[in-house]
Amino acid sequence: MELDQIAEEIILSKGATPAFKGYRGFPATLCISINEEVVHGIPNQRRLKEGDIVSLDVGANLNGYFGDGAITLPVGEVDQTAQRLLEVTERALYIGIEEARVGNRLFDISYAIQTWVESHGFSVVRDFVGHGIGMALHEDPQIPNFGVPHQGPRLERGMVFALEPMVNEGTYEVKILSDGWTVVTTDGKRSAHFEHTIAITDGVPEILSEL
Secondary structure: OHHHHHHHHHHHHOOOEEOOOOHHHOOOOEEEEEOOEEEOOOOOOOOOOOOOEEEEEEEEEEOOEEEEEEEEEEOOOOOHHHHHHHHHHHHHHHHHHHOOOOOOEHHHHHHHHHHHHHHOOOEEOOOOOEEEOOOOOOEEEEEOOOOOOOOOOEOOOOOEEEEOOEEEOOOOOEEEOOOOOOEEEOOOOOEEEOEEEEEOOOOOOEEOOOO
16 A cells, blocks of 8 residues: 555656546556456555565556556565566567567567467466557557467557566466456466557657656
8 A cells, every 4th residue: 555655646746647546446546466466456554575576557647648557576585486477577578569560460469478478387367468558548459468470450650559468377367356356366376467558660669658
């Protein structure tokens, strides 16, 4: 909850508004998902501890335009598998971004992410995907992190996407908890999540959410 309050203060101080707070009834500024939680975790009084991995997902609306980004961070020292999960997931995001070029097909992004992740023994979540973004938080098209290459619409200059690999240590299967929001892995193993908002240009994709 302390992290959530900090994020909200920063967003408001810049003249923006939190994109998630109130969205379909979501009660907070950040989605905070810990260990086996995949996405959409609700901030609470839980204390973070050494060895946790924590996904922070944040969105903002500035002057009618939305941005969306996520990162998964280690708390103190984490075990070797957790560290590898973070590294593989973050790299998967950038591999997807590299495919976001004029003339490619949408699922070229999906296939590149899936191939990389599965080659390292992890799995990509099927039930939640990336998306277009702009004057609404979620716009078409949906952008899965799995798929067959050379399929889907052609990518064009000016398209803006939120790419967000969600990668599980074990099975890709997930479920939603009784709070109606928090998504967890069905096997209780850990999950990582990285996301950037990107714009497709005539050359290299532009990352709009880079710090």
